[in-house]
Amino acid sequence: MPVAISQEDIESVFPQVARIVAEALARDPSEIRPTSRLFADLEAESIDLLDIVFRLEREFDIQIPRGRIIEDARGDLPEAEFEHNGVLTAAGLERLRQYMTEVPPENFRPQMNLADVPSLFTVETMCKMVLRAKRAGA
Amino acid sequence: MPSRRRVAITGLGLVTPLGNSVEETWRALLEGRSAIAPISGFDPSGFPVRIAAEVKNFSYAPPPPYRKLLKYAARHVRFALAAATQAIEDCGQSPRPDNATRWGCVAGSGMMANNFDDLVRFQRCFAANGRLATRLLFDPAAGMPDPIAYARNQPNAGVALMAQRFGIRGYTGAVHTACASGGQAIGRGLRLIRRGSADMVLAGGFDSMVNPIGLAAFSLLGALSDCNDTPSRASRPFDRTRNGFVLGEGAGFMVLEEWESARQRGARIYAELAGDGNSLSSYRITDSHPSGDGPIQAMREALRDANAQPDEVGYINAHGTSTIMNDRSECAAVNAVFGLHARRVQVSSTKSLMGHLIAGAGAVEAVICALAIHHSTLPFSANLEHPDPQCDLNFVRDRPVQCRLGLAMSNSFGFGGSNNSLVFRNPEDVRQ
Numbered sequence: 026m027p028v029a030i031s032q033e034d035i036e037s038v039f040p041q042v043a044r045i046v047a048e049a050l051a052r053d054p055s056e057i058r059p060t061s062r063l064f065a066d067l068e069a070e071s072i073d074l075l076d077i078v079f080r081l082e083r084e085f086d087i088q089i090p091r092g093r094i095i096e097d098a099r100g101d102l103p104e105a106e107f108e109h110n111g112v113l114t115a116a117g118l119e120r121l122r123q124y125m126t127e128v129p130p131e132n133f134r135p136q137m138n139l140a141d142v143p144s145l146f147t148v149e150t151m152c153k154m155v156l157r158a159k160r161a162g163a
Numbered sequence: 164m165p166s167r168r169r170v171a172i173t174g175l176g177l178v179t180p181l182g183n184s185v186e187e188t189w190r191a192l193l194e195g196r197s198a199i200a201p202i203s204g205f206d207p208s209g210f211p212v213r214i215a216a217e218v219k220n221f222s223y224a225p226p227p228p229y230r231k232l233l234k235y236a237a238r239h240v241r242f243a244l245a246a247a248t249q250a251i252e253d254c255g256q257s258p259r260p261d262n263a264t265r266w267g268c269v270a271g272s273g274m275m276a277n278n279f280d281d282l283v284r285f286q287r288c289f290a291a292n293g294r295l296a297t298r299l300l301f302d303p304a305a306g307m308p309d310p311i312a313y314a315r316n317q318p319n320a321g322v323a324l325m326a327q328r329f330g331i332r333g334y335t336g337a338v339h340t341a342c343a344s345g346g347q348a349i350g351r352g353l354r355l356i357r358r359g360s361a362d363m364v365l366a367g368g369f370d371s372m373v374n375p376i377g378l379a380a381f382s383l384l385g386a387l388s389d390c391n392d393t394p395s396r397a398s399r400p401f402d403r404t405r406n407g408f409v410l411g412e413g414a415g416f417m418v419l420e421e422w423e424s425a426r427q428r429g430a431r432i433y434a435e436l437a438g439d440g441n442s443l444s445s446y447r448i449t450d451s452h453p454s455g456d457g458p459i460q461a462m463r464e465a466l467r468d469a470n471a472q473p474d475e476v477g478y479i480n481a482h483g484t485s486t487i488m489n490d491r492s493e494c495a496a497v498n499a500v501f502g503l504h505a506r507r508v509q510v511s512s513t514k515s516l517m518g519h520l521i522a523g524a525g526a527v528e529a530v531i532c533a534l535a536i537h538h539s540t541l542p543f544s545a546n547l548e549h550p551d552p553q554c555d556l557n558f559v560r561d562r563p564v565q566c567r568l569g570l571a572m573s574n575s576f577g578f579g580g581s582n583n584s585l586v587f588r589n590p591e592d593v594r595q
Binding site: 072 | 230231233234302309310311314
């Protein structure tokens with residue numbers, strides 16, 4: 026289940042995460058805000074997300090299992106009730122909304138494809154990914 | 164029957180060991196400055212060959228919206244992006260949303276697509292003791308090469324990045340036929356415009372094998388000159404003392420354009436790209452046929468394609484690698500194709516000064532032919548003091564020659580037996 030992450034926690038890793046995101050996307054670090062969406066705002070490609078995750082793993086000496094966000098968000102909800110044929114159910118969408126509190130609620134669209142979840146990711150999502158991986162590895 | 168579409172060369176770009184622009188390269192060629200020197204990009208100690216023609220003082224910085232492309236661009240791809248940028252700027256046109264699908268891009272590349280540093284990292288991370296340790300693949304502690312390494316090492320990375328950088332949305336292709344690649348890519352561009360598949364094509368080639376694997380490979384083949392103490396004299400095509408070629412690196416690109424539209428917009432036309440001939444020797448992997456079989460067919464086809472007779476050709480930029488086998492085979496081919504005119508047509512190998520750019524060679528030398536026509540000046544073969552008696556052609560030696568050219572030809576022959584010849588025509592001689 027989600028572990029509480031405070032604003033201070035986020036701020037403690039944000040500068041490093043922002044630098045890595047800026048490097049991976051060849052952007053000026055000043056453009057990177059916690060609320061910046063990787064795809065819509067920073068024009069990432071799918072391969073860039075992989076690149077960012079690898080860079081974060083190296084930077085923080087952590088392991089970020091692929092697909093962890095989805096698994097953590099689903100929690101104890103059975104898979105069949107979370108998604109159906111790759112489309113999030115209403116319950117699944119609600120779980121995701123509760124888990125990804127950094128994402129504005131209106132961005133969670135009904136009938137959303139599981140494969141489109143990364144489009145929700147913000148820089149803060151990456152910060153939380155790092156913090157959770159650090160705690161898991163600690 | 165409507166007349167065939169002609170193709171104008173309206174933009175040129177070069178990144179070569181002699182200079183990082185068309186002007187610098189051309190000036191160095193005419194001054195006879197050699198770009199061959201001890202290898203500086205890595206430590207070649209222990210190799211029998213420790214010299215090469217490296218690109219020097221090179222940097223490539225795309226405009227901010229395209230900075231991310233550098234992530235996918237290995238050094239040789241950056242050569243391509245830089246040379247292509249020059250060619251596009253030089254032609255005065257670039258793809259727009261309304262004509263982007265009428266622009267094509269063809270590049271010869273990839274004699275060694277894999278970036279040496281990425282190979283080393285992969286080996287160090289996953290096979291340090293010689294056995295593949297699969298469990299380390301996803302272990303960040305192992306120092307995994309980044310996932311982008313894969314994208315960076317694709318043979319089509321160059322055309323993909325050029326298409327993105329310039330917004331080209333028509334036909335694209337990556338050509339690899341060893342040392343014939345660059346010439347064949349430009350020939351493909353000619354055919355695309357002729358058949359109406361494109362109106363403008365960014366065509367060229369790029370390569371770098373100046374790395375430990377490239378040097379080891381050609382050293383093992385015994386193909387390289389080992390004149391480590393006299394690097395500027397190491398490449399001496401057609402000289403009886405020659406003892407192998409010198410590795411070079413770089414890129415050459417040109418913008419090809421449908422003739423009438425180039426004329427209508429008042430473009431500067433360096434030359435007509437008039438003919439393209441390809442052949443496959445079907446002989447041996449690394450040997451040239453002593454009779455010139457293979458190159459003969461490529462040259463004849465290029466002339467036929469240009470509706471030209473052999474005696475109209477004033478200059479041949481030879482493949483001229485400075486290996487005994489190539490030089491003799493090429494001279495035999497020129498004699499077979501040109502007959503009595505082989506005594507008159509002027510021949511030089513610019514590899515004498517800039518080494519062999521492998522998959523980029525044909526493209527760079529095509530640019531040089533366009534410049535030779537444009538400037539009415541023939542670059543010379545350096546280090547040609549005692550021509551091999553079996554290389555009995557009319558070489559441009561010691562200094563450049565001022566000479567108005569009607570037609571020029573560029574030859575490129577590759578391992579595996581691929582051959583390409585291109586024919587260029589003086590734009591003043593084009594009659595529709």
